[in-house]
Amino acid sequence: MNLPSGFTYQVDQGADTFExxxxxxxxxxxxxxxxxxxxxxxxSKDKSFFFREDRIDGARVWIAKRNWPDGKGTGGLTTxxxxxxxxxxxxxxxxxxxxxxxxxxxxxxxLSFRPNGRIAPGVLCR
Numbered sequence: 001m002n003l004p005s006g007f008t009y010q011v012d013q014g015a016d017t018f019e020x021x022x023x024x025x026x027x028x029x030x031x032x033x034x035x036x037x038x039x040x041x042x043x044s045k046d047k048s049f050f051f052r053e054d055r056i057d058g059a060r061v062w063i064a065k066r067n068w069p070d071g072k073g074t075g076g077l078t079t080x081x082x083x084x085x086x087x088x089x090x091x092x093x094x095x096x097x098x099x100x101x102x103x104x105x106x107x108x109x110x111l112s113f114r115p116n117g118r119i120a121p122g123v124l125c126r
Contacts, residue, residue, distance in 0.1 A: 003031070003105055031105055035091040040124040042082035042092040059087040059115035065103070068096055079103075083110040090125035 006025035013019070017036030023029070034042065043064035045051045050065040061083065068080035081103040082094035093109045095102060 003108065007031075007105075029095065029097070029102055029105065031093055031095045031109075033091065033093050035089055037090055038124055039090050039092050041084045041086060041090065041126070042080070042094045043084035054110070056113055057115050059085065059113075061085055061110050061113055063107070063110050070096075070098075081106045083107075083113075084125070085113060085115075086125050088113075088115050 003022055004024070007022040008025075009020060009022050011020045012032075014034065014036070017034050017039045019032070019034050021030050021032040034040075041062065043051070043062040045064070048064040048066040050063075052063045054061045054063070062085075063083050065079055065081050067077040070076040070078040078096050078098045079100070080094060080096050082092060083106050085091040093106060095106060097103075
């Protein structure tokens with residue numbers, strides 16, 4: 001996976017999946033990951049205003065953008081940008097941002113993906 005230089009990484013506590021996040025040097029951009037059969041598919045056609053499926057070495061890569069609650073309790077929305085690798089352990093990388101240019105690192109993740117093996121997606125990642 002390729003990210004711009006300067007990102008730091010921290011493992012997060014996941015209940016039943018492997019979770020963590022990458023933070024940009026200025027702290028303004030956080031890319032989270034949620035990996036495992038119970039992670040579900042963060043990138044899906046459902047409720048997305050943008051969805052694309054690619055195949056890299058036979059493995060599917062889903063990229064999606066959809067409106068997401070901004071977390072401020074006012075009913076405002078932001079954009080969730082996500083990439084899901086359903087054939088690779090249901091790996092998800094995503095960020096929430098109102099700025100379209102913030103999607104660039106997620107696009108880089110999708111383009112840098114090279115599958116090492118195929119793992120059947122969990123029931124929540126189909």
